[in-house]
Every structure is written in C-alpha cells, then in structure tokens.
Amino acid sequence: MHPEKTETKATSGNTRLSRRVLASSLAVLTIASGTPAFAQQKVSDEVVKIGVLTDMSGTYSDFTGSGAVVAAQMAVEDFAKDGTVLGKKIELASADHQNKADIGAERARSWFDRDRVDVIVELVTTNVALAVMDVAAQKNKLALVSGSASQSITNERCNANTVHWVYDSYGLASGTAKAVVGTGRKNWYFIAADYAAGTAMTNDASRVLTANGGTVAGISRHPFPTADFSSFLLTAQSSKADVIALANGGQDTITAIKQAAEFGITGSKQTIVPIVLFINDVHALGLKTAQGLTLTEGFYWNRDDRTRTWSRRFFAKTKKMPSMAQAGVYSSVLNYLKAVEKTGTDDTATVMKYLKSNEIDDGLFKGRIRADGKFAHDMLLLEVKKPAESTEQWDYYHVRGVIPASDAALPLNESKCKLVQG
Structure with missing residues (x-):
C-alpha cells in the first residue's frame, strides 16, 4: 500500500468532480440569466x-x-x-x-x-x-x-x-382605401408616381376598391419628382371620380395636395386621398390645407x-x-x-x-x-384635425381606428415569397 498515492488519486477524483459540478452550475447560471450558452461570443x-x-x-x-x-x-x-x-x-x-x-x-x-x-x-x-x-x-x-x-x-x-x-402598400390600402370606400366614395382616379411603389400602391388600393364594389375611373402616371401636377389634376377632375387618389410620396404628395387646393378640387364634391402621407407632410401643408384628409400610418407620436x-x-x-x-x-x-x-x-x-x-x-x-x-x-387609421382642434404644435391627428396586424399585412396563404411557399 502507498497511502500517498491513494490520497493523490482521491484528490484527483475530487478535482474532476468539482470541475463537473462547477461546469454544471455555470451552465445552469447561463440558462437562468438568459445569456446564450455559446462556447464564445463572436463579433x-x-x-x-x-x-x-x-x-x-x-x-x-x-x-x-x-x-x-x-x-x-x-x-x-x-x-x-x-x-x-x-x-x-x-x-x-x-x-x-x-x-x-x-x-x-x-x-x-x-x-x-x-x-x-x-x-x-x-x-x-x-x-x-x-x-x-x-x-x-x-x-x-x-x-x-x-x-x-x-x-x-x-x-x-x-x-x-x-x-x-x-x-407597405398592402397595409396602407387596407386602411385608407377601405375606410374611404366605406363612406360610399367608390369611383376613384389615381395619380401615381411612375416607379415601383407608385404602381404597388395603385394596385393594392385598386384591389381593395374593387373588392368592395368600387371602380377605377383612370390612372395618370407622373415622372419622379414632379413640380407641376396641373395636367394630371385637371384630367382627374374632369373624370368626375369621387376620389382623386395620390399614389406617390414626400414632396410630390405635398405639391399635388397644394395644387389641388389651388384648382378648387379640395372642398369640392371630389375628395383628395393620399395613399401614403407622413406627419412631416401634414406639417408642411398646414392644418388649413390638410384638414380632413384620411390616411394610414404605422406610428403616431401622440x-x-x-x-x-x-x-x-x-x-x-x-x-x-x-x-x-x-x-x-x-x-x-x-x-x-x-x-x-x-x-x-x-x-x-x-x-x-x-x-x-x-x-x-x-x-x-x-x-x-x-x-x-x-x-x-x-396600423393606425387617422384623420387630420381642423386647426381649431389642435391643442399644440404637431398635434395633427384624430385616431379613427386601429387596423390589427392580421389585417394590415398580406395573408401568408396569398404570399408569393419563396420563404413561405418553400
């Protein structure tokens, strides 16, 4: 017998056991803390x-x-x-x-x-x-x-x-187009930017329109960007459509709405409907010009x-x-x-x-x-306030409805995305 060797083996065994216990404890601690159990962090x-x-x-x-x-x-x-x-x-x-x-x-x-x-x-x-x-x-x-x-x-x-x-264009159309068609304004004329998003907004709004018994009176496509919308607005005005829908964005939308007011379209029997409008656009237009517009956004500060x-x-x-x-x-x-x-x-x-x-x-x-x-x-269905209804700067919207996520996104069973179909 060699007690010192026996003692050495026991110590070695205890050491291995302690290491296993420690490793196990660390693993539990890692999981409990919510930190991923990767061998090492990699950036x-x-x-x-x-x-x-x-x-x-x-x-x-x-x-x-x-x-x-x-x-x-x-x-x-x-x-x-x-x-x-x-x-x-x-x-x-x-x-x-x-x-x-x-x-x-x-x-x-x-x-x-x-x-x-x-x-x-x-x-x-x-x-x-x-x-x-x-x-x-x-x-x-x-x-x-x-x-x-x-x-x-x-x-x-x-x-x-x-x-x-x-x-996206589906969510915007599901909100704005559906709400406006629901008020009985079912004959639409589109003024659309001649690029992919303009086409997408026109197509998605038309889909909602026709699904709810509406019709498309016509479409005019304008180059990007455009400073003069007079010919497009006059054509839309002469169509006698209930709605003149703007499928563009940013400064183009602002310019079109301003010029619609100058031509007397705003406040007439025809309604201007921007498919996409941002709060910055409303700020640039001012509530006097923008009041009453219906729009859809994904976020509102107030x-x-x-x-x-x-x-x-x-x-x-x-x-x-x-x-x-x-x-x-x-x-x-x-x-x-x-x-x-x-x-x-x-x-x-x-x-x-x-x-x-x-x-x-x-x-x-x-x-x-x-x-x-x-x-x-x-998504949020919004209406631009009248000047007298605004209580502070940038207080521009009435929230008229909440469009649930399930309605604001294209149903996956209608998707053409390869990640879904695969």
Whole structure:
C-alpha cells in the first residue's frame, strides 16, 4: 500500500468532480440569466457597424434624412450608454443614396466589403431598397427597411436577409382605401408616381376598391419628382371620380395636395386621398390645407405615454416630431442590437432567426416578424384635425381606428415569397 498515492488519486477524483459540478452550475447560471450558452461570443471584425442609407437631400429627406440618423443614434444610446454590445464598439455610418438604385447598391457593396458594415437600415425609395436588399443577400448581411412602401419587398422579391419594418402598400390600402370606400366614395382616379411603389400602391388600393364594389375611373402616371401636377389634376377632375387618389410620396404628395387646393378640387364634391402621407407632410401643408384628409400610418407620436416620451426626446434633438419611418429606424436598430446581445454574435443567420422568433415590443411598435420578413404590427387609421382642434404644435391627428396586424399585412396563404411557399 502507498497511502500517498491513494490520497493523490482521491484528490484527483475530487478535482474532476468539482470541475463537473462547477461546469454544471455555470451552465445552469447561463440558462437562468438568459445569456446564450455559446462556447464564445463572436463579433466579426471586433466591431458592430450599422449603416443608415437614406435620402439626405431629396424628395423624401424631410421624413427620413438626417432625422433617420438621429433615430439610429438614439437607439444606440438607449441600448448601451457606453456604446458597446458584447464588449465591442457600436459604430454608425450614414450616406445619401440620392434616390438612385445604382448609387444605393454601390454604397451597400462598399460598406459591406470595405467598411465592415453588418446591417443597413432605413432605405427609403423602393427601387433603392430592392437593390440594396439584393446586395445584402449576396454578401450575407442584413437590410432592415423602414421608409419604402412596396409590398414586393416581402412578397415576390423577398429574401432571408431582409425585414420590412414599418409599412407597405398592402397595409396602407387596407386602411385608407377601405375606410374611404366605406363612406360610399367608390369611383376613384389615381395619380401615381411612375416607379415601383407608385404602381404597388395603385394596385393594392385598386384591389381593395374593387373588392368592395368600387371602380377605377383612370390612372395618370407622373415622372419622379414632379413640380407641376396641373395636367394630371385637371384630367382627374374632369373624370368626375369621387376620389382623386395620390399614389406617390414626400414632396410630390405635398405639391399635388397644394395644387389641388389651388384648382378648387379640395372642398369640392371630389375628395383628395393620399395613399401614403407622413406627419412631416401634414406639417408642411398646414392644418388649413390638410384638414380632413384620411390616411394610414404605422406610428403616431401622440398616441400614448410611451410614444410621447420618446418623441419629445427626438424633438429636442431635431425640432421636429418623428415620422413613422424615423421611428422605424430607431426600432430596427434597437432590436437588432438586442438580438446581437441575446445571441452572443452578429452572425447574420443567427440574428435573423432570433428576430423572427421573438415578439417585439419597444414602446413604439409591437408585433412579430413573419417568415416572409414582414414585421406585422397594428396600423393606425387617422384623420387630420381642423386647426381649431389642435391643442399644440404637431398635434395633427384624430385616431379613427386601429387596423390589427392580421389585417394590415398580406395573408401568408396569398404570399408569393419563396420563404413561405418553400
């Protein structure tokens, strides 16, 4: 017998047992704390970089632009005061795509290949969004779209790397068109921007119109952008349609509504209906001109205490209340960073799986991201107040109804998205 050797074996055995107990305890602690049980945290290039690609100076810059960059900055600040995730620095980049698909796609390639960008957000203008989301899929990066309207982003053009965050042509038509048709105004004439989103809005509103017994009197398509809508408005006016529907956006919509008032259309038997309108557009028009307009939005700053608190912080930085697109940038960036933290990695597939597997409720939006990449949440049916009804600056809307997420998004059984059908 060699007691010292026996003692050594016992000590070794106890050590192995202690290590197993410790490892087991750590595993339990990891699960209990909600931290993913990865062998190690993985952040590519030792930095998490977010690119805000938007219209900085053109037709859509008022409701996106620099305000979208501020919204992204606020999301980073609210996520972590020290500007880090998983101990790695969070960086923001921003650029103007000038509403041109080729410029947007080239910027996306440069950001992904050279500048270590992991995700691109905002992406107003459907042609730009479609081009950038294709590049994101090729480079295995993420595109989180807040400013574009076309339903094709999560329908026939969908991909596994894209989320459509705020609104689309289906949701807008389901709200505005359905509400207006319900009042008996069933004969519509469309003035549509000659681009993808204009076509999508026209098609989706027409679908709602005809499904409810309405008719399309005609369609005029205008180039983008347009400063003079006189010929289009006069043609629509002569059609005697109940509704002149505007399937455009930004400054084009503002100009068309102003010129409709000049031609005496506003206040006549014909009704101007913008398919998409932002609070910044109402602000530019003024309540005297915009009063009574019916519209659908995905966010309104004055809806409840949570939206008011965040929006007043945004106002302090920009001197404007946020649009739904800018609110969407905040929400998309914040939830992206949460997904990176929860999964322990910025790996694209892992982050996307997390985003699609967990309910989102960040105070601005509440809902779930579907298999097709559509963030399905409630939409708001709004009516612009009369000047005497507004109690403060930017208090512009009556909330006339809430369109549930199930009605505001294309039913999945009607989807052409390969992620759904596959």
